[in-house]
Amino acid sequence: MNGGSIRGCRAGNLARLKRPGGDVLRGDLVEKAAGGVLGDPARLRAVGRLGLGAHADVAFDRIADLVERLVDAPVALVTVLSADRQFLPGQVGLPEALASAREMPLTHSLSRHVLEAGRMLVVEDVRADPAMRDNPAVHDLGAIAFAGVPLTDSDGHVLGTLAVMDREPRTWTRSEVALLVELGEICSSELRLRIAREIADEARRHAESAHDQLSLLGELTETLSATMDIDKALGRLGEMVAGRLADWCVVALAEPSGIVRHVSAAHFDPAHASAAGRLAQLAADAPREMKALVAAMQRTSGPIRRDHADPKSLHTRMTTAEIAEIAERLGFGSYLVAPITAPVGRRTIGVLMLVNGVERGAFGEAEEGTAAEIGRRAGLAVDNSRLYGRQRHVAEVLQHSMLPELPDIPGIELHARYLPAQVGAAVGGDWYDAFVQPDGSVMLAVGDVSGHDIEAAATMGQVRNLIRGDAYGRDDEPGPLLSHLDRALHGLSMPAAATAVLTRLRRAGDGYDLTFSNAGHPPPVLLRPDGEVEVWWETPEPLLGLVPRDDRSTHRRRVLPGSTLLLYTDGLVEHPAQLIDDGIARLREVLLGNAALPTEDLCARLLTTVTRRDDDIALLVIRLT
Known part of the structure; x- marks a missing residue:
């Protein structure tokens, strides 16, 4: 004593x-x-x-x-x-x-x-x-x-x-x-x-911590699966972890070559947000330390935990003195480093570094287990993102290979845009087409095969080619041509359901004769030379590929030079919370009074009306002179 x-x-x-x-x-x-x-x-x-x-x-x-x-x-x-x-x-x-x-x-x-x-x-x-x-x-x-x-x-x-x-x-x-x-x-x-x-309080705190960590894992899973932008997802991961599992954290991701491609940092205190951002920037610009950390994780079998860290030691271990200064300012009392692991082969592809200041105390086994699980889920998200990227590239190449090069036609200016959806495989069944008939008339088409995947894109290519092959060299109007396409889809057992607008344009005197048929598609829109806008609503007719229809209608319009015709798919005007009429009304507002606007600028303005990019958009603008 x-x-x-x-x-x-x-x-x-x-x-x-x-x-x-x-x-x-x-x-x-x-x-x-x-x-x-x-x-x-x-x-x-x-x-x-x-x-x-x-x-x-x-x-x-x-x-x-x-x-x-x-x-x-x-x-x-x-x-x-x-x-x-x-x-x-x-x-x-x-x-x-x-x-x-x-x-x-x-x-x-x-x-x-x-x-x-x-x-x-x-x-x-x-x-x-x-x-x-x-x-x-x-x-x-x-x-x-x-x-x-x-x-x-x-x-x-x-x-x-x-x-x-x-x-x-x-x-x-x-x-x-x-x-x-x-x-x-x-x-x-x-x-x-x-x-x-105290034991009872520890048990209560442990139960609360376990509940909080389970909630955190659930929220992280939802966040990581909500986007294929892995940089955005990992940045959000750090923001969610900081404050709930640690005072601050650093997330780093390496390419298979070993090059560090992503570094983000987050602190629970908004007052330190700029310092955390600066630390991430410095680490990304001088990634030797991050590469060494990833390599250290690859050599170990699990997380690395240090209950007592000396912030002064950072000055001897960091090549960039400012990194050590910022880390010391943010608080460097203890740390826990967990690997971000790929689901196949368990290869370490990045690190999650959690850091506490002296006041918060050291990490425990529960935090270590949670950090390891976060690393596994982040690795799965990274793997999914990379797979999505490869699929996106293949899909875009496929899509663009199927979209035609627009012809150069005297007196008619053609401009087209195709924008893939920002969700899914980034490709779908939307298409546009334009070709000149032997008699000098011009066939114009825009359509949409149901689905948002590579299969839909492949079906779209078949439907587009059927329209081309069936219509070329024939004098039939658009209605009979679409009826014949309907029969072909059924006769060839093609599992396609598609909307389409098919148009034939002929020069006639001082203007143009235009005929069109609409199979369940949004209506064509015409911007007249005086700046007024016409929306060509007609009685709806069924989609192609559902029930063969021999009496599809052909509609006629007289169009003056200086007019601009707009054909488009529903991704330009539809929104789950709105009627299609609202989307078309937005187009009308953009078009009004802009008859003299160049077609490229007109396309750009029309695309700004899109409020949600969860569907493909095909847009064909025809300026008649």
């Missing part, structure tokens, strides 16, 4: 006692304090749960005061011993310096001998005791007589003592010893109650 000073000890000795990291703890005593009973992990866990550091505790001060009065001893103490310090949550009789400091090194602890013995010690004169006589407390504190009873937890670990000291040799009476033992039991009961409460 600790030797509390009696009155009259020297100020220099007291200063040595209250200094937490003083040079008095060394040699054999250091070795004993670091190991044995003092260093028992289970005992230290119990001490940690008490939370009794270098500060007074009202309950234990009262017990010390009661002991001092009942035993009539100059000094009474309630002590708790860590691995290297003795804390004094309860005391009476110590000089002011120690009474305020509430701690001392183990070199001056007489209670340490109670802990090591595991039983009560009663000493009339410590100067005659071989184990205690060399204790500095004898000289520095004037501790001569000592009696201490161990304070234990429910598992029997000695956590501290209830002790009394006198500055003169003293024979402790049987009643004094019995009283000390009885009050020691009261102290032990209080310690056990506090440990039980």
Whole structure:
């Protein structure tokens, strides 16, 4: 137990006692304090749960005061011993310096001998005791007589003592010893109650943390699967993790070649957002450290966790001094690095680095498991994104190979746009076409095969070619041509359902004769030379490929030079929350008064009306001169 000073000890000795990291703890005593009973992990866990550091505790001060009065001893103490310090949550009789400091090194602890013995010690004169006589407390504190009873937890670990000291040799009476033992039991009961409460609180916090981490994993899965833009997804991942699993984090992703292609950082405190962004930028511009971190992850079998990190060491490990400065400013007390792993082969393709400042504390096993799971889910998202990228490239090449090169026709200016959807395989069944007949008339078509995948694009190519092959060289109007296409789709057993507008345009005098047929498609729109807009609504007719129809209608219009005809697919005008009429109304507003606008600029303006890109868009603009 600790030797509390009696009155009259020297100020220099007291200063040595209250200094937490003083040079008095060394040699054999250091070795004993670091190991044995003092260093028992289970005992230290119990001490940690008490939370009794270098500060007074009202309950234990009262017990010390009661002991001092009942035993009539100059000094009474309630002590708790860590691995290297003795804390004094309860005391009476110590000089002011120690009474305020509430701690001392183990070199001056007489209670340490109670802990090591595991039983009560009663000493009339410590100067005659071989184990205690060399204790500095004898000289520095004037501790001569000592009696201490161990304070234990429910598992029997000695956590501290209830002790009394006198500055003169003293024979402790049987009643004094019995009283000390009885009050020691009261102290032990209080310690056990506090440990039980802390264990219950730990269980509650663990349950809450587990729930929060499960919620985090669910939200991350939803976020990662909501977009194929992996840079956006990983940036969002960091924002979600910061504050819920760590103070701040860094996410880095490497290409198969080893080149770091993505670095993002996030901090839970918005005030540090710019610093985190700057750190990510520096790491991306000088990626040696990130490459080394990825390589280190590839050499290990799991996460790397450091409970105590020295921020000063960053300055020797980082080639860019500003990175170390920012990391130290953000807080670098502990860290946890988990690999981002590809689902096939479990290859490490990136890292998730979680960092806590000193105030938040170290990471535990629960956080380590959650970080590892986040790395696995992020790896799956990265793999899906790369697969999507490859599919997107193939689909776009396929789509553009099927879209025709528009012909150069005197008096008719053609301009077309195709925009793939921003979801799915980035390709679908939308198409446009224009070709000149042997008689000089021009066939124009826009259509949409149902579906948003490579199969839809392949079917679209077949339908477009059927229209071309059937219509070329024939004088039939668009209605009969679409009826014949309907029969061909059924006769060839093509699993296609498509909308289409087919138009024949003929020069006639000072203008144009235009005929068209509409199979379930959005109506053509005409911008007249005077700037007015016509929407060619007609009675709806069924889609191609559903039920063969022999009487599809042909509609006729007279079109003046200077007019602009707009054929388009529904991706330009449809929205799940709106009627198609609303989308066409938006087109009309853009077109009104813009008869002289170049067709390329007109296309660009029309595309700005699109509010949602979850469908392909095919757009064919025909300017008649």
